[in-house]
Each structure stands twice: as C-alpha cells, then as structure tokens.
Amino acid sequence: MYFGAVEAGGTKMICAVADDQMTIIDQIAIPTTTPQETLAQIFVFFDRYSLVAMGVGSFGPIGVDPAKESYGYILATPKKGWTDFDFLGSLKERYKIPFAWTTDVNAAAYGELKQGAAKGKTSCIYLTVGTGIGAGVVVNGEIFQGNGHPEMGHIRVKRHPSDDYEGTCPYHGDCLEGLAAGPSLEARTGIKGQELPEDHPIWGIQAYYIAQALMNYTLTLAPEKIILGGGVMNQEHLLQKIRQQFTEQMAGYMETPEVNEYIVRWALPNQSGIIGSLLLGKDAANQKGFLV
Structure with a gap:
C-alpha cells in the first residue's frame, strides 16, 4: 500500500512515495519548468507505483474552495506559465485516486503538528x-x-x-x-x-x-x-x-x-512539507473509505 505526495515549489517539486507506516521509500526533486515538462517527469516517477492516495502541497496562491471553478488551480503566481493552471485536475486525470490539496506551507504546518515541533x-x-x-x-x-x-x-x-x-x-x-x-x-x-x-x-x-x-x-x-x-x-x-x-x-x-x-x-528541516503532504494523502484515503 503506497501513498504519494508532491511538495510543489516554484523552483523544484519534491515527489515522494511512502508505505502505510508513512516511511518514505522513494523521493525525487524535479525542477519546476513549464507545467507540461514538470508534469511529464512527475508522471514518470509515480507511474512506477500503485498508489492509494496522494497529497499535494503547492506554491500559490491556489484555489482551495471545491465549490468554485478555480479549485485545484494555481492562481496569480509570478511563476511564468503557471498562472491559471489546473494542477490538481491534471494529476487527477492521470491517477484515479483520492487527493488532498492545499498550500505548501499548510502541508508543512500539518507535518510539524503530526510529527514535528508541534x-x-x-x-x-x-x-x-x-x-x-x-x-x-x-x-x-x-x-x-x-x-x-x-x-x-x-x-x-x-x-x-x-x-x-x-x-x-x-x-x-x-x-x-x-x-x-x-x-x-x-x-x-x-x-x-x-x-x-x-x-x-x-x-x-x-x-x-x-x-x-x-x-x-x-x-x-x-x-x-x-x-x-x-x-x-x-x-x-x-x-x-x-x-x-x-x-x-x-x-x-x-x-x-x-x-x-x-x-x-522546525523539527523536520526541509521535510515538513513532503511529510505533511503524505499524511494528508493518507487522511484523504481514510475519508474515502479506502483504508481499513
């Protein structure tokens, strides 16, 4: 049983896979270039695993209200090429699994609460x-x-x-x-x-x-x-x-x-965001009844 996570930054994307004990078994850093190039590399990494769920903590601002058309989008970012890009939708189209979606700093806060300084x-x-x-x-x-x-x-x-x-x-x-x-x-x-x-x-x-x-x-x-x-x-x-x-x-x-x-x-230097994203992905699987 594997869980995926993406800590999406404006400079690089950290992708990780963890087992059901939340032990990271694989991790990679991908340069954030264009959405198409970056996603292609993300897909190569995750396609090797049968994932149960995924958590994504993204640079922003992002759309977080599921009732709005902007949900899952990166909004008015200075990162060239990413404004109004449906990041979550692109991931969901590839992987038919539950997703958690939030900001990179929210994911880091969650990681620190669950496993770090808080x-x-x-x-x-x-x-x-x-x-x-x-x-x-x-x-x-x-x-x-x-x-x-x-x-x-x-x-x-x-x-x-x-x-x-x-x-x-x-x-x-x-x-x-x-x-x-x-x-x-x-x-x-x-x-x-x-x-x-x-x-x-x-x-x-x-x-x-x-x-x-x-x-x-x-x-x-x-x-x-x-x-x-x-x-x-x-x-x-x-x-x-x-x-x-x-x-x-x-x-x-x-x-x-x-x-x-x-x-x-921080008690999880440079890992707060990816750990938080993994934990949020596992939560999303639980909420959908994918775990027992």
Whole structure:
C-alpha cells in the first residue's frame, strides 16, 4: 500500500512515495519548468507505483474552495506559465485516486503538528522565511482555510524607525514579505544573508518585523505553537532576537506559553512539507473509505 505526495515549489517539486507506516521509500526533486515538462517527469516517477492516495502541497496562491471553478488551480503566481493552471485536475486525470490539496506551507504546518515541533498539540502556525514568506495554520487538528487560504506573509507591518527600504514584494512593496524575506537582506546591505555577521544591525530590523507578525498571529489565532522554518531561520541568533522582540512587543498583554517553548524552529528541516503532504494523502484515503 503506497501513498504519494508532491511538495510543489516554484523552483523544484519534491515527489515522494511512502508505505502505510508513512516511511518514505522513494523521493525525487524535479525542477519546476513549464507545467507540461514538470508534469511529464512527475508522471514518470509515480507511474512506477500503485498508489492509494496522494497529497499535494503547492506554491500559490491556489484555489482551495471545491465549490468554485478555480479549485485545484494555481492562481496569480509570478511563476511564468503557471498562472491559471489546473494542477490538481491534471494529476487527477492521470491517477484515479483520492487527493488532498492545499498550500505548501499548510502541508508543512500539518507535518510539524503530526510529527514535528508541534507534535501532541492541536494547533500551530508554521512560518517559512526564505526567498518569500508564507504561513500555514492548523486549528483543532485541521488545516485552516475559508474562502481562500491564508496569505500571512503579505500582512502589513509597522515600519522600523530606522528603515526606509521600499520592499521587494511585486504586489505590495513593503508588506511583511517585502520587508523581511531573504532578498531584502541583500538588497539593503549588498551582502548575502548567510554571509552577514551576527552583529549587523539588519538582523535587529529583521527580528522586529518577524516578531511583529508573530504578535499579530498570536492575537488573532492564539496557536499553541509557532514554528519557524526556511533558509533565513538557519541563524540561531535571529531566533533569539525574534523571541526578545516578541516579548517586548506583546508587552505582557496576552498570556502565551514560555517564549522559548512557544516560538521554535522546525523539527523536520526541509521535510515538513513532503511529510505533511503524505499524511494528508493518507487522511484523504481514510475519508474515502479506502483504508481499513
């Protein structure tokens, strides 16, 4: 009994197959080029297995409301060739099995809840800080979404007093992603993030914005855990700065778990999304009565 999963990113697609114990037995990374070229390679990988179900966590924005014609589509993405592409429909046409469909960060949040840093909890937020910023939310053990899915990387944040950077987001300019995603570090300093010294003042600005976002999420959703992942979060000193800023900005207003337990790094580095997608695929099979 095999389950498939796709963690669909704008740069690469991670495809995996797991057994009924959710042990990954095969995995591959495929460059994200055109939809036709990428799908052809995805099909070659999965055609070798008899799959029971599949979970897909995709870059977005995507259509998540089954009542709408846009369900299963990738929507207004800057990734050339993928706007208004029926990604889920193309997979369903090939494989007549149950599917789970959500965003890549939602899948990562689910993976961290079930097997990672939020294991044993019923709610969490997963925030990835890398080339872009995105967040997934799980509430009462279920992925949170409404008319659409959360796009929490694009919230407005108050500017740091010493920051006049215009922002990198092509849609909003100085939203959270525009001010705090990885490219903003090099754009401000001329130095790649991984090469910046720990005492560079940009890290304080970075922590200010991320902590402000975490405060907003906390005040809105009150999760049991906030999990930070992505390339920018490979800086241990940044995590500490974020915790300090969060505590200062919250100003004792709302009771939260102890900050070192509340705001943590991912426990499944670079695997949260694919593990979450596999688990969601298995859930989809259960819901359809494919498993006993």
